[in-house]
Amino acid sequence: MSPSVLAKTLARGFTSRAVDGFVGSVGNTPLVRLAKWSEKTGCNIVAKAEFQNPGGSVKDRAALGVIEDAERKGLIKPGGTIVEGTAGNTGIGLAHVCRAKGYRCVIFMPNTQSAEKIDLLRMLGAEVHPVPAVAYDNPANYNHQARDFAKATENAVWTDQFDNTANALAHFRTTGPEIWEQTGGAVDAFVCATGTGGTLAGTGRFLKEKSQGRTQVWLADPPGSVLHSYIESGGALKDRSGSSITEGIGQGRITNNLGTFVDQLDGSLHIADEKSIEMIYDLLDTEGFYLGASSALNVVAAVELAQKLGPGHTVATILCDGAYRYQSRLFSKAWLKAKNLESAIPSHLKKYAVL
Numbered sequence: 001m002s003p004s005v006l007a008k009t010l011a012r013g014f015t016s017r018a019v020d021g022f023v024g025s026v027g028n029t030p031l032v033r034l035a036k037w038s039e040k041t042g043c044n045i046v047a048k049a050e051f052q053n054p055g056g057s058v059k060d061r062a063a064l065g066v067i068e069d070a071e072r073k074g075l076i077k078p079g080g081t082i083v084e085g086t087a088g089n090t091g092i093g094l095a096h097v098c099r100a101k102g103y104r105c106v107i108f109m110p111n112t113q114s115a116e117k118i119d120l121l122r123m124l125g126a127e128v129h130p131v132p133a134v135a136y137d138n139p140a141n142y143n144h145q146a147r148d149f150a151k152a153t154e155n156a157v158w159t160d161q162f163d164n165t166a167n168a169l170a171h172f173r174t175t176g177p178e179i180w181e182q183t184g185g186a187v188d189a190f191v192c193a194t195g196t197g198g199t200l201a202g203t204g205r206f207l208k209e210k211s212q213g214r215t216q217v218w219l220a221d222p223p224g225s226v227l228h229s230y231i232e233s234g235g236a237l238k239d240r241s242g243s244s245i246t247e248g249i250g251q252g253r254i255t256n257n258l259g260t261f262v263d264q265l266d267g268s269l270h271i272a273d274e275k276s277i278e279m280i281y282d283l284l285d286t287e288g289f290y291l292g293a294s295s296a297l298n299v300v301a302a303v304e305l306a307q308k309l310g311p312g313h314t315v316a317t318i319l320c321d322g323a324y325r326y327q328s329r330l331f332s333k334a335w336l337k338a339k340n341l342e343s344a345i346p347s348h349l350k351k352y353a354v355l
């Protein structure tokens, strides 16, 4: 085809359904009905396939949201630097968006993180600074180092994923409306876990507003997080006790992204690791989805909420990312044994633990 014919073909709308590069590929994920759990509960258990985002997780939306917010506010100019303290999906999302938009990406993370995570960020062009793993109240904590680095660098922005509400706003503008549209407005409840709180508060606030309060919004919380006890006790932030194998979720404080929305939540479900790990294997076996632990925890919570509401309801949740970033743990017999989780996996599902 000659160049002029190609140009005419494109002009006629040949690519009219094409999205614009990496940035245009973020969001608009399918809403998936999970057949077995829908049938078991008599409800529609539906989940946003966020692992289909181009950077592989729900955090691509937040990463794009905080960078475009900084651009809109004139906080960053072409060729500038994006700085964040993160060990996980946010850093990966930021690194991708920085490549797509031509920014330098600088990531601070605790030096306890796996070599795979550091390598991946570096392959995506990010500059990684592993720093000593010290508590938040220590000025050497990775979050404070990220903030200080941005302050000392010209044309740089610390995206501050926990307290920068452009994160929740990205979900208010995209995830919430997509779920509303994909369910035809018939969404009785939304439930998910929280790291920064962006997904839960942004999506939840939109659904509550749009449904004029008809959509219930619930938190799903792993062990080691204080939020469940905060909601159950009506506002007391108790000390963390316990820990969880679920990565990227659980929180010790009310972040700005969760903000006052925490008091609008309809309830909270505490999900034990045994249930999350069993659901990882179950979703692989029955649906063919290879998902991380936070996705599985969310599905356990959606099923429990459906059982509370009774048959006939639609309950939505989030499939945050795939298992690929965690497979050396989640599918390793030795790791499951070390975590005392071997017995949580029914015998007919044990065949998937091949590592």
Ligand code: PMP
Residues within 6 Å of the ligand: 057, 058, 059, 088, 089, 090, 193, 194, 195, 196, 197, 198, 199, 200, 247, 248, 249, 292, 294, 295, 320, 321
């Ligand atoms: N699941 C995974 C795997 C994550 O990385 C995160 C983000 N830390 C979450 C869930 C929670 O998302 P949010 O930060 O929007 O609360």
